[in-house]
Amino acid sequence: MRLLKLVPDNTNIKFLKWRIPFFVVSILLIAASWALVMTKGLNYGVDFAGGLEVRATFTQSAEAPVAQLRDDVEALGYGSPVVQRFGEDNQVSIRVRLPDDVAADQEAAQEAANEVVSTLQAEYPDFRLDGNDNVSGKVSGEFRMTAIYALLAAMAAIALYIWIRFEWQFGVGALFALFHDVSLTLGMFALFQLEFSLQIIAAILAIIGYSLNDTIVIYDRIRENLKKYRKMPLPELLDLSVNETLARTVMTSLTLFVALLPLLIFGPASLFGMVAGITLGLFVGTYSSVYMAAPILVWLGVTSDSFVPEETVADVQEKKARGVV
Numbered sequence: 001m002r003l004l005k006l007v008p009d010n011t012n013i014k015f016l017k018w019r020i021p022f023f024v025v026s027i028l029l030i031a032a033s034w035a036l037v038m039t040k041g042l043n044y045g046v047d048f049a050g051g052l053e054v055r056a057t058f059t060q061s062a063e064a065p066v067a068q069l070r071d072d073v074e075a076l077g078y079g080s081p082v083v084q085r086f087g088e089d090n091q092v093s094i095r096v097r098l099p100d101d102v103a104a105d106q107e108a109a110q111e112a113a114n115e116v117v118s119t120l121q122a123e124y125p126d127f128r129l130d131g132n133d134n135v136s137g138k139v140s141g142e143f144r145m146t147a148i149y150a151l152l153a154a155m156a157a158i159a160l161y162i163w164i165r166f167e168w169q170f171g172v173g174a175l176f177a178l179f180h181d182v183s184l185t186l187g188m189f190a191l192f193q194l195e196f197s198l199q200i201i202a203a204i205l206a207i208i209g210y211s212l213n214d215t216i217v218i219y220d221r222i223r224e225n226l227k228k229y230r231k232m233p234l235p236e237l238l239d240l241s242v243n244e245t246l247a248r249t250v251m252t253s254l255t256l257f258v259a260l261l262p263l264l265i266f267g268p269a270s271l272f273g274m275v276a277g278i279t280l281g282l283f284v285g286t287y288s289s290v291y292m293a294a295p296i297l298v299w300l301g302v303t304s305d306s307f308v309p310e311e312t313v314a315d316v317q318e319k320k321a322r323g324v325v
Helices: 015-039 066-074 100-104 106-123 137-165 168-192 198-228 234-244 246-266 269-293 313-322
Strands: 051-058 082-085 091-096 127-135
Touching: 015 168, 015 234, 015 269, 051 106, 066 082, 066 091, 066 106, 082 269, 091 106, 106 127, 137 168, 137 198, 168 198, 168 269, 198 234, 198 246, 198 269, 234 246, 246 269
Parallel strands: none
Antiparallel strands: 051 091, 051 127, 082 091
16 A cells, blocks of 8 residues: 655755745734734733733533623623633633723722622523632732743744854844744734734744754754755755655644644634634744745855864864875
């Protein structure tokens, strides 16, 4: 029985031929993503914006009345709440963003939470309170800063690691590719106003890990080929390296996409933002590894001598002694 090959062994796609148009498109997408973040902003969840979260179970119902709950809580004057099934069909999570003055006052925030809970208990006899959390504006601000520090620290550590393992040009290339992936993910959340919470930070870190893994595989093959084909022009060598790792890239991406697709379509609403972010990151991470991380090496001056050890004075003297020079 012949094994299924998604990418034939003799594949020779000229990826670098289109490096300039794709690079320009990527720069425009990065700029558009940050423009969306600056103008429309991110739809911060309770974790980052402050507010309250009520978790409840409707003990006598097969399904929680999500739409009616949304109307009941919105009628209290706290804005449009986020009501999602949480766990079983009769379990819900109700998240409400409180006004800044209310969120900053611990007592006022607690009174708002009590008002939401008492209203729902009076309206629904089978309403059972499972949890009631308040996040103040100060704490949510600390969450935002901690999340930013975590992302920056992850990207800096990755760039340093690749710099040490390869050359500085590779570290810059990987960092730019990761910046591309994170920017486009943030742009998607700003464009569609999906809730941006701590779950999304976890999704972005997963995207960084996936993109980095794909980039390192390609970089490792580039390094091997730089030692093997000393006289091959760099664009041709990069094409060769990407094509040699293409089967692995396609198989990894396809396997992950098959696992994500059911969650994206049939998964709970509470996970939709995280799964959507990882799914987008799957595509942009694969794209950036091929069209960002690899082509930038041409412009950063990588040559066939990049991984050849420099000849020391002792090496020259030894060659002279042996009559080689």
